[in-house]
Amino acid sequence: MIAARDIAFAYPRGGFALKVSQLDVAPAERVGVIGPSGTGKTTLLNLLAGLSRPDAGTLSVAGTDLTALGEAGRRRFRATHVGFIFQNFALVDYLNAYENILYPYRVGLGLKLDSQVRERAHALADACGIANRLKSHPQALSGGEQQRVAICRALVTRPRLILADEATGNLDPETKEVILDLLFARAAEMEATVLAVTHDHDLLPRFDRVIDFSTLRQAA
Ligand code: ADP
Ligand code: MG
Numbered sequence: 629m630i631a632a633r634d635i636a637f638a639y640p641r642g643g644f645a646l647k648v649s650q651l652d653v654a655p656a657e658r659v660g661v662i663g664p665s666g667t668g669k670t671t672l673l674n675l676l677a678g679l680s681r682p683d684a685g686t687l688s689v690a691g692t693d694l695t696a697l698g699e700a701g702r703r704r705f706r707a708t709h710v711g712f713i714f715q716n717f718a719l720v721d722y723l724n725a726y727e728n729i730l731y732p733y734r735v736g737l738g739l740k741l742d743s744q745v746r747e748r749a750h751a752l753a754d755a756c757g758i759a760n761r762l763k764s765h766p767q768a769l770s771g772g773e774q775q776r777v778a779i780c781r782a783l784v785t786r787p788r789l790i791l792a793d794e795a796t797g798n799l800d801p802e803t804k805e806v807i808l809d810l811l812f813a814r815a816a817e818m819e820a821t822v823l824a825v826t827h828d829h830d831l832l833p834r835f836d837r838v839i840d841f842s843t844l845r846q847a848a
Contacts, residue, residue, distance in 0.1 A: 629654060636683050656819045670793055678703070681695060682695055689709070707732055726753070726762035733745060790821065791823050812834070
């Protein structure tokens with residue numbers, strides 16, 4: 629699902645540079661990523677999602693060579709293949725929770741919004757315990773509720789790859805387990821791969837494999 633070789637990336641105006649010599653993730657694998665803040669975990673997820681492009685190296689995700697695609701191609705790739713749960717949720721503040729969940733369909737890119745998708749959005753919201761919050765806008769939702777909206781939005785397109793950036797960070801321990809159960813159950817059903825950055829060491833035994841980001845970087 630993921631094959632990265634000798635990828636390098638630096639922010640245009642920043643001093644930060646990331647190098648990863650090798651990262652391989654198998655289809656349907658559930659991988660946890662741990663590591664200190666500010667070391668480039670989010671930067672790596674952005675590269676895997678096609679939000680940014682490596683300056684060097686090769687990066688193939690779901691059989692697509694991301695280094696060969698331009699901005700529009702990567703946007704289409706992301707819409708159709710990747711569910712991204714952002715660290716800061718990245719909800720759209722003028723849309724209510726339901727509209728936020730369906731946001732990937734609003735931006736078009738070959739995704740078709742039909743009654744089946746709407747049903748799926750409701751089922752996900754129900755499973756995440758936010759069915760009664762769908763008319764609320766992000767500013768009226770708690771952090772945990774916003775996080776669950778973000779999770780529903782990442783799953784509603786039935787992506788091949790789910791990238792989660794500290795997706796359970798704002799939740800209480802019990803809800804964390806419930807949300808991870810849900811994430812893993814949906815991923816298993818879709819045979820989707822999960823790569824999740826987490827600081828929740830309690831959750832690590834539930835992954836097939838845990839990568840220490842410090843080691844991944846040092847290998848460069
Ligand atoms: P982590 O997710 O591990 O906390 P990040 O990938 O968010 O780390 O950030 C790694 C480094 O890159 C940090 O030093 C951060 O300040 C810097 N950084 C993040 N985003 C940008 C940006 N858009 N422009 C310049 N520097 C950035
Ligand atoms: Mg981060």
